[in-house]
Amino acid sequence: MQISWEKSKRRLAVLWFSGAGFVFAIMLFQTILGRYGVDSSDAWGWYLPTIMPTLSLIIGVLVMDAVGKGLKIQTVDRFFFRLSFSLSLTYLFVVSLTILMQPFSPLSAVQLMTQSNFWLGPFQGLVSASLGAFFIKGAKE
Amino acid sequence: MFEGRNITYRIMKAETKIVVICIVIIIVLLIQGCRSRHVLVFEQSPDFPAFPWPPPQASAFMDVTELVKESHEEIILLGDLDRKFRHALDASGYVEKSYFSVPGGFALVTRLEQINPDGTPKNPGRWSLEQEILEYFSLRRYLRALFFADPGLFRVVVFIVTPQPFSQSDKVVERDDAMGWLSGGLNALPTSVKNQEFTDEFKITALIYQFEKRESDEHRLLPSAALTGRDHLAGSGFLLILEGR
Numbered sequence: 001m002q003i004s005w006e007k008s009k010r011r012l013a014v015l016w017f018s019g020a021g022f023v024f025a026i027m028l029f030q031t032i033l034g035r036y037g038v039d040s041s042d043a044w045g046w047y048l049p050t051i052m053p054t055l056s057l058i059i060g061v062l063v064m065d066a067v068g069k070g071l072k073i074q075t076v077d078r079f080f081f082r083l084s085f086s087l088s089l090t091y092l093f094v095v096s097l098t099i100l101m102q103p104f105s106p107l108s109a110v111q112l113m114t115q116s117n118f119w120l121g122p123f124q125g126l127v128s129a130s131l132g133a134f135f136i137k138g139a140k141e
Numbered sequence: 142m143f144e145g146r147n148i149t150y151r152i153m154k155a156e157t158k159i160v161v162i163c164i165v166i167i168i169v170l171l172i173q174g175c176r177s178r179h180v181l182v183f184e185q186s187p188d189f190p191a192f193p194w195p196p197p198q199a200s201a202f203m204d205v206t207e208l209v210k211e212s213h214e215e216i217i218l219l220g221d222l223d224r225k226f227r228h229a230l231d232a233s234g235y236v237e238k239s240y241f242s243v244p245g246g247f248a249l250v251t252r253l254e255q256i257n258p259d260g261t262p263k264n265p266g267r268w269s270l271e272q273e274i275l276e277y278f279s280l281r282r283y284l285r286a287l288f289f290a291d292p293g294l295f296r297v298v299v300f301i302v303t304p305q306p307f308s309q310s311d312k313v314v315e316r317d318d319a320m321g322w323l324s325g326g327l328n329a330l331p332t333s334v335k336n337q338e339f340t341d342e343f344k345i346t347a348l349i350y351q352f353e354k355r356e357s358d359e360h361r362l363l364p365s366a367a368l369t370g371r372d373h374l375a376g377s378g379f380l381l382i383l384e385g386r
Contacts, residue, residue: 026287033288037355103275103286108355 002075009065012085012131013058019092020051026099039110046113050095050120054088054127076134084127084134091127094120189331192241192248192322195307196299197314200351200363203370205300206344208383219246219302220335222345225383226300233379234262235298239326246303246343247334250322256294256351260368260376270295293354296373297322304342316352316360349373 027047030036036043098116102109209216209225216222226249230238237252253270255263263269275286297319301307349370351363374380 030288033290035288035290037290037292039355100287103283106271106274 001078003078003081005074005076008076008081008085008134009061011081012088012134013062015085015088015092016055016058019088019096020055023047023051023092023096023099030099036109042110043113046110046116050124054124054131057128057131080130080134084130087127087130091120091123094123188327189240189242189334190326192243192250192299192301192326193310193312193314194243195310196248196301196348197312197350198309198362198364199299199348200296200365201349201368201370201373202309203347203349203374204344205347205374205380205383208380209345212383212385216339218335219337219339220330222302222339223247223249223330223335229379229382232382233377234267235377235379237323239323239328240330241322241326242334243301243303244305244307246301246305246337247330248302248326249300250326251298252323253295253297253316253320253352256296256376258294258367260372262377295352295354295360297350298373298377298379299348299350301346301348302343304340304344306344309348313362313364314350316362319350319352347374 024047027043031040031043094116098112098120102112105112107115209222212225214221214225216225227238230236230249230251235251235254239250241248241250252268254267255269256267257263275282295316299322347370349368351368351373352360353363354360368376371380374383
């Protein structure tokens with residue numbers, strides 16, 4: 001079953017910008033209010049590699065479309081779209097949890113961020129692979 | 142014959158005087174010898190560990206000598222002072238203490254405790270090394286914990302009792318070293334120290350070592366904390382009890 005390429009791209013973009021923006025806003029307020037103290041660089045050093053690579057990929061695709069050099073396709077396989085969307089949603093949810101669960105954790109915020117690399121690292125690989133497959137498979141379709 | 146007896150009497154009288162003088166001298170020497178032996182035992186006691194001297198740099202300090210002297214209790218010996226301090230510390234919650242020797246006196250170390258920014262003990266979690274986590278959900282507390290830092294403040298109080306003036310060294314003590322003071326000292330003041338007279342030369346100085354736990358789980362000594370020594374001792378309740386209020 002097929003889904004509109006434009007629609008699927010935008011849904012993914014909205015999901016990633018919303019999720020990343022939500023976490024960014026919380027961390028921004030935390031930094032301004034001194035939540036991380038002198039360890040702010042450690043906190044942002046965790047956030048940026050967690051979000052930016054995938055966000056950069058999505059922005060790149062959107063920019064390419066905007067300048068007319070994007071893929072000239074109409075539809076993509078719904079399965080790959082759903083896979084990519086679900087994995088992205090779950091990934092962003094887990095990233096958000098790492099921030100939102102700080103008050104309940106016996107670990108300090110920076111410690112928790114460091115620990116989260118154990119599960120976010122492989123997860124990010126899955127998300128990148130699925131998005132890559134989505135865009136490439138979609139192009140082949 | 143009468144003159145002979147007179148001479149004999151005079152000789153005996155002189156001898157008696159000499160004997161009495163010798164006895165007095167012997168008694169004085171014995172007393173001095175006992176005192177020397179007493180001091181010698183104190184100085185060479187291998188079981189009384191020494192506190193780092195001069196003491197490491199503290200975050201704050203306070204001279205409590207006059208407060209102690211103004212109390213209604215008579216303090217003659219260091220043992221009396223120790224008893225007064227133990228009572229005040231026990232009443233303030235400092236049930237674990239440790240003793241070290243310092244030149245001419247002793248140091249009394251309290252256990253590492255977690256405190257609030259105003260110097261009052263954290264409750265609950267005063268004696269815990271871990272920071273408080275939310276055990277139940279309250280939106281206000283949750284938002285506060287999410288957006289505002291709780292650096293985790295800890296302190297150790299060391300009371301230095303000595304007639305010798307001292308300064309603080311440049312050495313910056315680590316939190317683990319300060320924690321080690323509690324287990325490294327004696328659990329009670331040696332009798333030889335207790336029997337030492339508390340003279341006017343003695344000064345009692347409270348050194349407060351305040352540590353801050355950072356997000357990266359490092360603990361660092363605050364070289365000049367926002368709280369004064371008086372703030373710390375008042376916040377712990379020790380000052381009130383010492384003053385008899």
